Amino acid sequence: MLDLIVRNARLRVSGPLIDIGVRDGLFVGVQPRLPAEASETIDAAGCFVTPPFVESHVHLDTTLTAGEPRWNESGTLFEGIECWSERKALLTEEDVVRRATKAIEWQVSHGILHIRSHVDICDPKLTALRALIEVRRVMAPFVDIQLVAFPQDGILGFEGGAVLLEEALRLGADAVGGIPHYELTREDGVESLKIIFALAEKYGKLIDVHCDEIDDEQSRFVEVMSALALRTGMRDRVTASHTTAMHSYNGAYASKLLRFCAKSGINFVANPLVNIHLQGRFDTYPKRRGLTRVKEMAAMGINVSLGHDDILDPWYPMGTGSMLDVAHMAVHVAQMTGREEMRSVFHMVTDAGARTLHVQDSYGIEAGKPADLVILDALDELDALRRQSVARVVLSKGKVVARTTPAETTVFLQGTSHPIDYLR
Ligand SMILES: [Zn+2]
Structure with missing residues (x-):
């Protein structure tokens, strides 16, 4: 029975x-x-x-705060960071738990049962992290939630950033995050990655770094990540998120880099909804799409999965949390409209996500x-x-x-009526 x-x-x-x-x-x-x-x-x-769908990259601490205390009118990543730092000052644990729980309900309703959320730890009280650790515990019987300790304002660029990052790991974050392109100098960016890898090894954690999320073709931290992943042997325990600068690299450099990335075994996460919205904002015309080279990486067998990134927050004023929404945008922006390509995009929000989160054995x-x-x-x-x-x-x-009960629509045309059928 x-x-x-x-x-x-x-x-x-x-x-x-x-x-x-x-x-x-x-x-x-x-x-x-x-x-x-x-x-x-x-x-x-x-x-x-x-x-189930796998959400490889979302921010459950910032979700549902769009317009608080003000809207990001320019639509840039940087005004988003400013809006968030104003909202962050008002955080309470109850506030984070309430918003995150609501977003998780949306995600589960869309079929997501694995979620990797970044959590901003540039806060001496670590309010958001404490709240999301509680949410992770309460939701554990239903949804698998991974938390990435994410230093939004930098590890070296924010006073005490490295100490807070380590404290976050001790409190129970599952992965070490970073933002090398937002550190004050290139050298600080490289140094921040060395700190991230050292902490991940010390505490036995995964790594997921916001890497090169900028249209600057000079932003080249993926090469440092893939080199460190190779040398430390951490390989597929390492994920580079966004890597939007790769969109703008010259062909010779991108071709060399992708070979190194394939050899290192690191995972990539693209966030098509948010990348197409935030990137290209400093271009006149033509405007770059700012999505990393999803199509080329997929063709090379590099593991690429997708994230919604933001849901109604200072970086994205839309979203319901659905991975099909994310995948739909990916098909368009990455021009992956071949039949096998579309199928492979579906796998980016399912199996490939499970590999990124390292849950493939139970998936x-x-x-x-x-x-x-x-x-x-x-x-x-x-x-x-x-x-x-x-x-x-x-x-x-x-x-x-x-x-969910699918919607039913009836059309009244040409003197008759019938329920509409969207299948060919
Ligand atoms: Zn993000």
Whole structure:
């Protein structure tokens, strides 16, 4: 007797529909017509079923603060940092818990069950970190949350930055963050990366650095990260986020750099919604897209995943937290519109994200793994991307944590009426 069976799931475009059994929060059988009884049955009715979405890069401490105390009118990263430093002075733990919890509810409703959030630790009280550690604890039975200690104002550029960073790791942050391109000098940027790697080794943590998030083609800290990842052996425990400057590197340098990156095994996270919005702001015309070289990296087999980055905060005045929204933008901005390319973008918000977060061993619809899945109102990955499909059912460790009923629209045209069908 099983706890639950999801019947008639479409795991891939062709092939038979699959039944998925669940017992004690784990998958126990994944096959056509599973011959078993269960206390509960969910009929997926031929809908596409995927492992949960992975949010590789978000800021749950800043979320839902857009317009507080003022709006970022210029739309630049730098005015965003100024707005945030004003809002940061007003933070309380209750305030962070309330906003983060609401954003997580949105994310779960869209089928996200793994979240990596950066947390600004340039605050002597570490208010946001303490609050998010509590949120991580409360949400642990449902959603896997990783916290990156993120020195928004710099490790060397902010007084006591290195001490706060280490304190954040002692308090329980899962990964070490950084912002080398925002340190006062190139040399400080390199030094900050050495501090980050040393702390990660000392405390056995992952690394995820906001790296080269600027249109300046002279910003070249990815090369330092990949060299350190190779020399320390930390390799795929290291992630370079944003790397938007790579968009502007000359071809010869980018080609050499990508070979080094592939050799080092580091992960990349692009944030298409926020990159296309914040970058290119100092250009007249033509305006650069400011997205890192997602297409080229994917073609080389480098692990690239995607993040929403900001949801209604000083850096992005929009967003509902959906990874399909992020992937939809990626398809356009990276011009990954080939059929296999679109499929690979879908993988950037699922499997590739699991690799970035280092949770790949407990991720996927296979017997013995945690029973996490999403029934999408879609036929396959491409359909989900095109229609921004809702998550009909989200299952976390075998329990339903969100349900959405797809909208139904009726058209009244030419003297008749019928429910509309968006499938071809
Ligand atoms: Zn970020």
